[in-house]
Amino acid sequence: MTISADIENGAPATSAPPFDEGMAELYQTLLVPILFAPYATEMAIAADQSKPGSVLELAAGTGALTRALRATLDPPTEIVATDLSQAMIDIGAPTVTMSRTHWMHADAQNLPFAPEMFDLVICQFGAMFFPDKVKAYSEAERVLRSKGRFLFSTWDSLSVNDFASCVDECLAGLFPSDPPDFLRRLPYSYFDPGAIKAQMSSAGFEAVTCDRLELTSVAASAHDVAAAFCQGTLLRGEIEWRAPERMSEIVDEVAERVEARHGTRPSGGMSALVVAGRVS
Structure with a gap:
């Protein structure tokens, strides 16, 4: 059975995280070029090294990596991009409409695919959000063919990611008694190479590597x-809960801090870990 046929028969995910359409649009318009597009280029190059014929992308978001994969991999390569958020898929899917590219609503911890369907499973900055990482990694291992690879990226610590740490510090100053902690609690919380390698090994992966990749982020303002x-990002909910009428004012104050530290056309360092493993 082809991947396309299996997708048509797949079961949908049962739940979705709280990303609404407006947040997904801002994510695509602003966050993707600032943070995700530079890493997508590098991840696509790494993916192409094994010349996969079929690729499953987890936590695809609005398609930053999907677009880079489609531009880099051989045209016959079949790509299945999945995400738990339908709002993200609704923004991303129209941006990648080439043949052999499919979008699905799916949970990385309970993938709706038969065993040994893909040559490569790839995930850019999604692993941090998996509640049960070993279960998600085990699912990736299950759907990979023999000698298949699992490749994913995760942010390094907040202290070595300039824009994120600047935003976090500013919000801590604005809410000293109860600072929003989304950034340090989730996206910038999963960067211990030893723990990551142990979880990958527990899920059945061999020859696990974990390499640091430092890039530069540039924003228009x-x-x-x-x-x-x-x-x-989901930081929005934490800010609105604390100050429901002050979002515009808070964004302006954070912008002032970013400009003071990084300039009118901000440039800052980013650091991530790129993890790879293979099945036997």
Whole structure:
């Protein structure tokens, strides 16, 4: 049976995270070019090394990596991009309409695919959000063919990611008694190579590597950086809960801090870990 046929028969995911359409649009418009597009290029190059014929992408978001994969991999390669958020898929799917590219609503911890369907499973900055990482990694192992690879990226610590740490510090100053902690609690919380390798090994992967990749992020304006983080991520809910009528004012204050530290056309360092493993 082909991958396309299996997709048509797949079961949908049962739940979705709280990304609404407005947040997904800001994510795509601002956060993708600032943070995700530079890493997508590098991840696609790494993916192409094994010349996979079929690729499953987990936590595809609005398709930053999907677009890079489609531009880099051989045209016959079949790509299945999945995400738990339908709002993200609704924004991303229209941007990649080439043949052999499919979009699905799916949970990485309970993939709706038969065993040994893919040559490569790939995930850019999604693993941090998996509640049960070993279960998600085990699912990736299950759907990979013999000698298949699992490749994913995760953010390094907050302290070595300039824009994110600047936003976090500013919000801590604005809410000293109860600072929003989304950034340090989730996206920038999963960077211990030893723990990551152990979880990958527990899921059945061999020859696990974990390499640091440092890149530079450039934004059109400090306000873009502030809006990207404060309104284009789940940090928005934490800010609105604390100050429901002050979002515009808070974005402006964060933008002032970013501009003071990183300039009117901000440039800052980013650091991530790129993890790879293979099945026997």
